[in-house]
Amino acid sequence: MKFIHLADVHLGAVPDRGTAWSGSREEEIWTTFRRIIAGIRENPVDLLFISGDLFHRRPLRKELREVNSLFAAIPETNVYIIAGNHDHLDAGSAYRSFKWAENVVFFDSEEVMCIDDDRMPVTVYGFSLCENEIREPLLRDVCPEEGDGYHILLAHGGDEKHVPIDFTALASAGFDYVALGHIHKPQVIVKDRIIYPGSPEPLDRNETGPHGYVEGFTDDDGIIHTRFVPAAARTYEDITLELDEETTQNDLEDTLSDMIAESGLQNIYRVVLTGQRSPDLMLLPEKLKNCGNIVDIRDESRLMYDLEMLEKKYAGTLVGDYIRYFSLKDTTEVEEKALDYGLQALLETSMR
Amino acid sequence: MLIKKITIHNFGKIHNRTFDLSEGINVLYGENESGKTTVHTFIKGMLYGIPRQRGRAAANDIYRTYEPWENPGEYGGTIWFEAGGMSYRLTRNFSRERRFGELLCEDTGALVDPDEGALDEILGNVSEAVYDNTVSVGQMKSVTGQNLVRELQNYMAGYEGSADSTIDIERASQMLKMTRKGYQVQENRRKKALEAEQIRIRSGIGYLEEEEKKLQKREKAIRHRMKEMSPAGEGENAFDVKMQKMQQNAQTYLLLSVIAAVLPVIAAIVLKQPAFKVCSAAAAVLILVFGVFKRNSALREIDRIGEYKAKWEERYAKMSWDLEHTKQALAEKRSAIENMQEELDEGEDALYQESSEQREIKALSLALETITALSGNINARIGMHLRTRTSRILSGITGGKYSVVLMDENLKMAVNTEERVVPLERLSRGTLEQIYFALRMAAGELFCGDTPFPVILDDVFGSYDEDRLQALLRWLHNEDRQVMISTCSGREAELLRGDGIPFNEILL
Numbered sequence: 001m002k003f004i005h006l007a008d009v010h011l012g013a014v015p016d017r018g019t020a021w022s023g024s025r026e027e028e029i030w031t032t033f034r035r036i037i038a039g040i041r042e043n044p045v046d047l048l049f050i051s052g053d054l055f056h057r058r059p060l061r062k063e064l065r066e067v068n069s070l071f072a073a074i075p076e077t078n079v080y081i082i083a084g085n086h087d088h089l090d091a092g093s094a095y096r097s098f099k100w101a102e103n104v105v106f107f108d109s110e111e112v113m114c115i116d117d118d119r120m121p122v123t124v125y126g127f128s129l130c131e132n133e134i135r136e137p138l139l140r141d142v143c144p145e146e147g148d149g150y151h152i153l154l155a156h157g158g159d160e161k162h163v164p165i166d167f168t169a170l171a172s173a174g175f176d177y178v179a180l181g182h183i184h185k186p187q188v189i190v191k192d193r194i195i196y197p198g199s200p201e202p203l204d205r206n207e208t209g210p211h212g213y214v215e216g217f218t219d220d221d222g223i224i225h226t227r228f229v230p231a232a233a234r235t236y237e238d239i240t241l242e243l244d245e246e247t248t249q250n251d252l253e254d255t256l257s258d259m260i261a262e263s264g265l266q267n268i269y270r271v272v273l274t275g276q277r278s279p280d281l282m283l284l285p286e287k288l289k290n291c292g293n294i295v296d297i298r299d300e301s302r303l304m305y306d307l308e309m310l311e312k313k314y315a316g317t318l319v320g321d322y323i324r325y326f327s328l329k330d331t332t333e334v335e336e337k338a339l340d341y342g343l344q345a346l347l348e349t350s351m352r
Numbered sequence: 353m354l355i356k357k358i359t360i361h362n363f364g365k366i367h368n369r370t371f372d373l374s375e376g377i378n379v380l381y382g383e384n385e386s387g388k389t390t391v392h393t394f395i396k397g398m399l400y401g402i403p404r405q406r407g408r409a410a411a412n413d414i415y416r417t418y419e420p421w422e423n424p425g426e427y428g429g430t431i432w433f434e435a436g437g438m439s440y441r442l443t444r445n446f447s448r449e450r451r452f453g454e455l456l457c458e459d460t461g462a463l464v465d466p467d468e469g470a471l472d473e474i475l476g477n478v479s480e481a482v483y484d485n486t487v488s489v490g491q492m493k494s495v496t497g498q499n500l501v502r503e504l505q506n507y508m509a510g511y512e513g514s515a516d517s518t519i520d521i522e523r524a525s526q527m528l529k530m531t532r533k534g535y536q537v538q539e540n541r542r543k544k545a546l547e548a549e550q551i552r553i554r555s556g557i558g559y560l561e562e563e564e565k566k567l568q569k570r571e572k573a574i575r576h577r578m579k580e581m582s583p584a585g586e587g588e589n590a591f592d593v594k595m596q597k598m599q600q601n602a603q604t605y606l607l608l609s610v611i612a613a614v615l616p617v618i619a620a621i622v623l624k625q626p627a628f629k630v631c632s633a634a635a636a637v638l639i640l641v642f643g644v645f646k647r648n649s650a651l652r653e654i655d656r657i658g659e660y661k662a663k664w665e666e667r668y669a670k671m672s673w674d675l676e677h678t679k680q681a682l683a684e685k686r687s688a689i690e691n692m693q694e695e696l697d698e699g700e701d702a703l704y705q706e707s708s709e710q711r712e713i714k715a716l717s718l719a720l721e722t723i724t725a726l727s728g729n730i731n732a733r734i735g736m737h738l739r740t741r742t743s744r745i746l747s748g749i750t751g752g753k754y755s756v757v758l759m760d761e762n763l764k765m766a767v768n769t770e771e772r773v774v775p776l777e778r779l780s781r782g783t784l785e786q787i788y789f790a791l792r793m794a795a796g797e798l799f800c801g802d803t804p805f806p807v808i809l810d811d812v813f814g815s816y817d818e819d820r821l822q823a824l825l826r827w828l829h830n831e832d833r834q835v836m837i838s839t840c841s842g843r844e845a846e847l848l849r850g851d852g853i854p855f856n857e858i859l860l
Contacts, residue, residue, distance in 0.1 A: 017699075057691035057695075058687045058690065058691060059687075060684055060688060060691075061680070061684055092686050094684065097680070245406055285708075286538060296708070299708070299712075304406065309403065312472075312480075313400075313479055314480070314481040316477075316479050316482045316799060317485070318514030318516055318519055318521070318726055318727055319481065319516065319519065321730065326722075334715045334718060335715075335718065337711070338714075338715040338719040341528060341716050341719040342528065342720075345524040345527045345719065346514075346519055346521075348527065349519075350519050350520065351506070351518045
């Protein structure tokens with residue numbers, strides 16, 4: 001038996017609104033999904049599990065028709081779908097009245113239903129979310145029925161606001177595989193048994209690292225094994241640039257451009273500036289954004305001032321008072337920045 | 353504090369020289385470039401150390417400037433001084449490789465590291481910045497009248513607002529505000545883009561809602577028409593009932609006509625007269641024909657109703673389909689509207705999320721506020737005192753000619769003569785120098801507190817005329833402080849001698 005486990009595709013999402021690449025990202029989410037289905041047509045699997053949030057919002061009929069036609073093109077694969085919190089099944093949901101292709105099973109109830117696969121010795125359990133927020137631990141007493149074959153559960157949620165899950169209890173409930181959805185970064189709860197595959201494409205800047213789906217298969221002894229298959233067109237990466245007293249704006253731009261060239265021009269980056277910079281450096285973080293797809297720059301660098309020495313040197317004058325004012329307490333990031341800004345302004349305009 | 357003796361091993365251009373200093377006035381005489389400023393820098397270096405700057409700044413820092421060319425390892429010297437009734441000897445080597453510092457209390461024999469706080473305490477915690485502002489007085493940098501006035505204004509404002517004449521709060525604030533403006537522009541751009549997106553979504557919702565309204569109207573119209581099509585709510589059954597009734601009528605007509613025909617038939621049989629027979633038979637035939645005719649027209653009516661029913665059913669089915677379709681389209685529109693509503697809410701959240709620009713703006717505002725507040729504290733503490741003392745000193749060194757220094761709300765300075773208030777712009781360079789001197793002296797008294805420091809006057813009397821200089825030297829003599837006047841002219845010594853004021857002359 002071979003299966004593919006997808007979740008949190010979020011078709012229709014528009015990541016990084018306001019950036020130059022936002023529109024392509026919206027398209028890439030669809031393209032990657034189509035590519036995965038096309039891959040199944042080439043190398044058919046027996047089962048395709050989609051553990052919720054296939055759509056970013058409640059789907060429209062035309063969107064369902066679109067994905068349904070894709071599923072119809074892989075008739076050898078039985079597709080099992082549940083709705084997640086984003087595409088939840090409300091009263092007017094297009095999911096409710098949609099007629100799916102023969103090989104598609106949509107779980108249209110909040111109660112856990114179970115369905116015997118018509119080709120494989122597999123019983124699939126699943127339920128859909130009917131509201132965005134569900135604080136009930138709906139999975140608490142769910143366990144497989146008696147019977148041979150594999151018992152596979154599809155579920156969406158796992159945090160406080162979305163069907164909290166007691167993973168220890170779930171691990172001992174007796175399912176052969178639990179295909180989870182909701183967490184966008186791939187996460188293995190129990191190896192080969194309970195897995196969040198994550199979104200095939202990352203959806204925002206916090207979802208760094210590889211993205212894709214999970215492929216499962218049984219070995220000769222009938223034991224299920226899984227592996228993660230990267231599928232994302234691009235990833236979000238963090239870059240930290242450490243400044244020192246010699247660093248110039250040019251250096252920063254060159255280093256950043258090189259690092260981006262090395263780890264992929266197509267990728268999207270969050271940049272953090274750390275270290276100590278010279279007061280002479282006219283730092284223009286906004287200009288760094290021209291070095292690639294940079295979604296965010298966080299400047300945590302400090303001015304290269306020896307505060308203790310300066311406080312002593314300027315004791316009894318405004319500069320001394322200023323340093324002392326900020327050093328008397330635990331400073332927040334804004335206060336640290338204020339200290340640097342004010343000190344720099346006072347010292348640089350000083351006629352000493 | 354009293355500096356008694358200085359020995360310079362190697363410092364700048366001075367090698368192995370010892371100078372004895374006395375209480376009261378010391379005149380350090382030397383040609384230009386002979387090292388007068390070097391002596392002052394040495395004294396300050398001894399008291400506060402000479403830290404190396406980091407990075408590019410190191411290229412021309414004090415350390416580099418005074419590092420001796422020969423014997424750079426012997427970069428330093430010794431200074432003997434009295435403070436708080438105790439005598440001290442302070443020895444230092446500034447060189448990077450052989451850095452050394454030693455402070456000996458000659459009365460107690462205690463030997464300590466000067467840089468571990470002991471020296472700070474002896475100096476009454478007068479910091480380097482305060483020393484720069486009070487102890488050592490250099491010449492005003494500006495040459496022309498206008499700049500001189502501005503420089504003096506800045507000095508005063510610096511003292512009042514920051515206890516540091518070199519600080520220019522106005523310019524510092526300007527710099528912070530400009531940086532803040534830059535971030536504000538970026539932030540506005542970001543907000544505008546987000547808001548434009550919101551407007552786009554809102555108009556999208558508006559459009560969808562219009563569509564929804566149209567569909568609702570359409571739904572209502574269809575329902576209305578469907579209701580009209582089935583009068584009195586009988587629906588499709590009405591046709592069947594009608595047809596059934598017609599069927600019955602047809603049968604009834606036939607039956608009645610047959611029954612009605614029976615009488616004339618009997619009459620035809622019973623009546624003897626052939627004319628009557630014929631008439632009765634004809635009547636029977638007429639009745640039957642009428643009955644059949646009625647039946648047939650009823651049957652035709654049934655067919656007609658049947659046809660009408662079929663047409664009606666077809667139309668009704670079409671309308672039902674239309675209604676279903678409209679209802680679906682409505683639900684779809686609703687979903688789309690709700691989805692866009694969600695998008696709108698998310699956008700709203702993004703608008704209120706703190707951006708990195710907002711963080712910088714916050715920090716810059718905090719810096720500005722803090723500077724203003726702290727400067728206000730300093731001003732409240734020393735502002736008035738500084739003005740009264742400056743006035744008193746100015747009056748002292750001008751023989752009462754100029755007395756009160758005023759400052760208006762724009763921090764513009766003016767002096768008061770006996771007759772009128774004169775703005776700085778109207779004063780001669782000499783008078784401006786006198787005000788400057790008075791200001792520095794007043795600051796010294798104020799900031800150094802209980803520890804009177806020596807006053808070091810480095811080439812400050814260049815633009816003083818004879819009378820001014822004499823008045824000033826007399827005033828200094830009465831002040832009872834240790835004074836070091838460095839000069840390249842013999843005027844000071846001459847005037848002091850002429851007045852019979854004792855002083856210690858040092859030749860460089």
